[in-house]
Amino acid sequence: MVYTSRISEKVSKKPKFSDRFLAVVKYELLWNIRKKKFLGVLIAAFAFSTLSLLLPVILSHAFGAPFEANPNFVIGRGGISSGFTLFLFALVSVMNSISGEFESGTIIPLVTKPVSRSIIFFGKVFASLLTISAAYSLLYAYMAIGGTVIYGPQNNLHLMPLCILGDLLSTFVWVSIVLALGSLSKNTILTAISAIIVFLAISISAPIVSVFSEGAWILNYVPGNGASGYVKGANQGMLPGTSVTTGTDSITSNLVRYILSPSEKVTYFKVEVGAGIKELYSEPLSTVLSRSMLVALAYITISTFTAWYAFKNAQVLE
Amino acid sequence: MDLAIETTDLIKRYGSIVAVNHLNLKVESNTIHGFLGPNGAGKTTTIKILVGLLKPDGGRVTVLGEEVQGDNPDVRLKIGYMPELPRFPKHLKGYELLDIYGKMYGISTQERKIRIQRVLEIVGLKGRERDFIGEYSKGMQQRLGIAQALLSEPELIILDEPSLGLDPAGMVEVRGVIKEIAKEGVTVFLSSHLLYEVEQVCSHVSIIHRGACLASGRLEEIIAKISGPVMLEVELAEESEDVFEVLKNLPFISKIQRENKTLIIKLETTDDVRPQISQAITKAGGIIVYMNMKRRGLEEAFMRLIMKS
Incomplete structure (x- = not known):
């Protein structure tokens, strides 16, 4: 038995940054794509996409209504995903990226390698970016093909990369929040539960605050759907226009809407019991969009910094 | 170092x-x-x-x-x-x-x-x-x-x-x-x-x-250091004053205790000096019947140290 070959190179020089970073990315990517939770959410997202493609066809058959081609089916929807889907992708991708390593003890061999904790942290974040980007790209491609087959040639498919970027920005608000919770708690269950509570609390309270109070502006500064408003167009229910939301989860839909109609304005309203809808104020869609993007970036920066700082200074006791 | x-x-x-x-x-x-x-x-x-x-x-x-x-x-x-x-x-x-x-x-x-x-x-x-x-x-x-x-x-x-x-x-x-x-x-x-x-x-x-x-x-x-010196037990065929005198002068022996034909030798070294001792005894006309080196182990040293502290 020979331990060292001696003719082989000795590890004496500092490894390249790219080698160490890519090693962490590979480590995390292999984990992400083998996570049952992530695969489950991906399969569910494909199932929902299939349903949204087929449901109008099924309904038109069921009610005997003529089925019409819809060239805006894919891009006109303003993104493939609801806020809940974006949150789910974020949650299953990173809920145990940090905390799981501490719980299982796998953090010990990892952080005792010649790789700084910052590289480990950002390697993990980058791997989740790649994983979610791949998942969204597949979903958009599926919708584009399915939409073209079922609803005929589609308009504005060139906006798909922008839609993916918009969805990624929205998702990474939740990714960074979940990462921060994971780094601080070092407990996956606690991370998941607290993230779900935050998401549900915002999702449930936002429409109530938005529709029944005059303080809806505050929702523009919290993650999620944001405040409700409408842009002028075809009436939708009791609204004299098309309903829009203004939060970080709505970046893609507002981005598409802005590119297609840059001069649109968002009007905010309040529902007064017995008196109907009271218009509060209006602002350009460009303001809504740029504000939601800045808020998203602020959340990503602050939460990621918190997660990184907690991870970098964490002591491995167990 | x-x-x-x-x-x-x-x-x-x-x-x-x-x-x-x-x-x-x-x-x-x-x-x-x-x-x-x-x-x-x-x-x-x-x-x-x-x-x-x-x-x-x-x-x-x-x-x-x-x-x-x-x-x-x-x-x-x-x-x-x-x-x-x-x-x-x-x-x-x-x-x-x-x-x-x-x-x-x-x-x-x-x-x-x-x-x-x-x-x-x-x-x-x-x-x-x-x-x-x-x-x-x-x-x-x-x-x-x-x-x-x-x-x-x-x-x-x-x-x-x-x-x-x-x-x-x-x-x-x-x-x-x-x-x-x-x-x-x-x-x-x-x-x-x-x-x-x-x-x-x-x-x-x-x-x-x-x-x-x-x-x-x-x-x-x-x-x-912890367990004390190494002890060597030597049994001779007969009691011998000459053997005792020769061993007493060896530099690595600090003390010899006589019990009839048996010698209990306290060594000042941790090295294995049995060949030198055997040679000295034979030269002095002694015959070795039995020799046993009582080297203390780490376990004993460890226990002594922990108990002491």
Whole structure:
């Protein structure tokens, strides 16, 4: 038995940054794509996409209504995903990226390698970016093909990369929040539960605050759907226009809407019991969009910094 | 004296509990240094500080000439570390894990292939490298732990209870591996509660208790210092004054006690001097019927030291 070959190179020089970073990315990517939770959410997202493609066809058959081609089916929807889907992708991708390593003890061999904790942290974040980007790209491609087959040639498919970027920005608000919770708690269950509570609390309270109070502006500064408003167009229910939301989860839909109609304005309203809808104020869609993007970036920066700082200074006791 | 590890007044507290209490430790390069202590003595805490998993509350730590302060990957580049009961990501295959770790050390793709095969062979995991780690037994994970510590061919290998979870044959193999790597100029710092294992493989030991170092140095010297001198019992065919006089003048004998035909000889050295004593007795006309060297073991020394403290 020979331990060292001696003719082989000795590890004496500092490894390249790219080698160490890519090693962490590979480590995390292999984990992400083998996570049952992530695969489950991906399969569910494909199932929902299939349903949204087929449901109008099924309904038109069921009610005997003529089925019409819809060239805006894919891009006109303003993104493939609801806020809940974006949150789910974020949650299953990173809920145990940090905390799981501490719980299982796998953090010990990892952080005792010649790789700084910052590289480990950002390697993990980058791997989740790649994983979610791949998942969204597949979903958009599926919708584009399915939409073209079922609803005929589609308009504005060139906006798909922008839609993916918009969805990624929205998702990474939740990714960074979940990462921060994971780094601080070092407990996956606690991370998941607290993230779900935050998401549900915002999702449930936002429409109530938005529709029944005059303080809806505050929702523009919290993650999620944001405040409700409408842009002028075809009436939708009791609204004299098309309903829009203004939060970080709505970046893609507002981005598409802005590119297609840059001069649109968002009007905010309040529902007064017995008196109907009271218009509060209006602002350009460009303001809504740029504000939601800045808020998203602020959340990503602050939460990621918190997660990184907690991870970098964490002591491995167990 | 070239030191691989040096701690000066090292302190680590967990709340009100002092885990490491002004620990002064010196580990010479190119030695196999055993790190001993009862449960809760502070061995694992000290090791975790050495590899950067914990931050000390006071004192200074130097590993291979570089001060360990915060997150210092450059120091870890020269260290191979196997934690106590190592756990690895279950979603990775054994080969994938070693390949990723090798890349972190900056080892080229071609070289990684060679080294991975070599370390897998050394730890006896060849043929199982394509299995997921989740399918490995505890013993196999322990072997993988040793493999990943050897992968970078480090200057210093820190092993925390390397035999834990291994079957008897595995323990023997691990001891063989430790001796083999030490022959090639690698410093091995070994924490173990198996005293016979330390006695078999280590040239030096440090014994700690309640976070402080009680004794440190060459294994034989520590045993002799703690357990007292080596005793030699010699039974002669007949009582002989000449033999007594000759032995009395040997430089390495400090005291001789006579009990009829039996001599109880107290030695001043830890070396095996039986041939010299046998020769002296024969020259003086004595006939040896029985000779027994009562060398005290590490276990006795360890127990004495711990009880005393």
